[in-house]
Amino acid sequence: MSKVDEFNQYREKLNEIILLKGNKITKRFFNLDTNTYQDGALTSKTKELLGLVASLVLRCNDCINYHILQCHKLGVTEAEFYETFNVGLIVGGSIVIPHLRRAVEILEELVQQE
Amino acid sequence: MSKVDEFNQYREKLNEIILLKGNKITKRFFNLDTNTYQDGALTSKTKELLGLVASLVLRCNDCINYHILQCHKLGVTEAEFYETFNVGLIVGGSIVIPHLRRAVEILEELVQQE
């Protein structure tokens, strides 16, 4: 199974349990999280790039995966991805590099599926 | 092998090496770590919940596993777990969600073993 499919399946399965068993606060937060990235004064694409760079500097592989998938759907180009990676790298330092490797692994998979 | 067993075996095996090869400082710190969660002005259960929320916001899967196991032994209910998860989620933000998924995966395993 591809890394993208594996990530998506695990994410969906567990989110389902969380939303089933979680209480009102949990559900409202998940809802807010989704709404944050919708078109507004800034486009959804810009907001997903913001989500991606935040995930890079906080070094969360699953969050990076998620925002790369969203950015890819919204037409972010390879050049735009790498410039976003640079901001993450320069702000967050070499500690970001292992997460950049995972990011690039997912991105390569998406590019090859095109 | 269950995720719980896998975690426990790896943890025990490596802790053994650390305590064998580590020096006095290492051993004393491991000892302090254990003593921190014992009954006192606050119950051991409350302290394990404190350890769990600290692990959630610092986003350490193994630490989350460990404190979920301890909390479960001490009788923390599902409703209490999810309210603790909420504090972690609200304080730590959406970056905590991937770690919440791992937490819930372990918790489900424990609940099903009951």
Added chain:
Amino acid sequence: MSKVDEFNQYREKLNEIILLKGNKITKRFFNLDTNTYQDGALTSKTKELLGLVASLVLRCNDCINYHILQCHKLGVTEAEFYETFNVGLIVGGSIVIPHLRRAVEILEELVQQE
């Protein structure tokens, strides 16, 4: 002016601007944040202690101040405060110490006002 008053005044003044100028997402998040600490399966007191330890390990002085004030209102004793500080210290390490000093400074002010 006391440290507690200074903190409360600054916090209220700026929160007012944020809630005035912020959009729906901002307001909903602030609302969720308040609701998270209300009585439920866990008491409000336990949840405020969870908020305090999360703030300690994430090393946020203003968040520590806020949760110390809330805990103090809910009757947390000095012994309970110091046991919570210990969890923060052991989980988060010596890097937490400077924040513990600020915590204790605020706590001393509250104790002396009693």
Added chain:
Amino acid sequence: MSKVDEFNQYREKLNEIILLKGNKITKRFFNLDTNTYQDGALTSKTKELLGLVASLVLRCNDCINYHILQCHKLGVTEAEFYETFNVGLIVGGSIVIPHLRRAVEILEELVQQE
């Protein structure tokens, strides 16, 4: 003196010493840091917003100040600022709020100087 002027003066004075006494690595890193935010596949404005959200979730007041000043020079509107703040808030959680207060304090100063 305004918070903006105070920040700028301190920053310039200390950066001068760092670049005088630092070695090649230090200078090259400072240079790279500046170049990262120049127009490319993404505009300088988008990159400064990326820098701002990264600073918010990493909770660095001085970095937030710096990127707010840069964004403001590049014409970022109040609505765009608050949507960027939301991404920082949702990704990073309530621990970001004290830094959001400092951000809004600086932003208010800039808006009032217009």
Added chain:
Amino acid sequence: MSKVDEFNQYREKLNEIILLKGNKITKRFFNLDTNTYQDGALTSKTKELLGLVASLVLRCNDCINYHILQCHKLGVTEAEFYETFNVGLIVGGSIVIPHLRRAVEILEELVQQE
């Protein structure tokens, strides 16, 4: 395959793609990163220990692996490794322990290959 070989192969494969597809900023940062650890006023060995402790407290398993491999090549002894681990443990707290376990796992592999 050993953990060391697995890490090295993955790292080399992905770094190659990053340096092929990345732009000037990416390449210059990777270059700076390498130069930072060369002999100077401090020896390369001391700098690799600095890199190791930084990786421990920032809790990045791949970075820890990398610096353990470099330190081992430069003749760092087991006693020196464990004293460095202690600094990481005391500064960073019990949250570092799971990463210490991974560190010790790699170190054991290297020691057994000698």
Added chain:
Amino acid sequence: MSKVDEFNQYREKLNEIILLKGNKITKRFFNLDTNTYQDGALTSKTKELLGLVASLVLRCNDCINYHILQCHKLGVTEAEFYETFNVGLIVGGSIVIPHLRRAVEILEELVQQE
């Protein structure tokens, strides 16, 4: 009052309260913290440099102050300080720069007192 004196006085005053009111765990941790930096397989000087770089990447101004003072007492030269700063800067990224400015401010004060 100099920044160094201000830091030392505040630190001593509050540590005294913590050690007076804290329990056994608190005291033992403070004790362990002191012992960690004593001469062993690595010299005290190397360990203080490790403490400094850990404080830089974790971005704790007070911890940076403390380790700069200790390093200075142990004869760390300006060139050695700046090479240590570089490791912190490259590992931790531009987010470290504001903390580097505080570090350099303290270091300048120490150098001018010589």
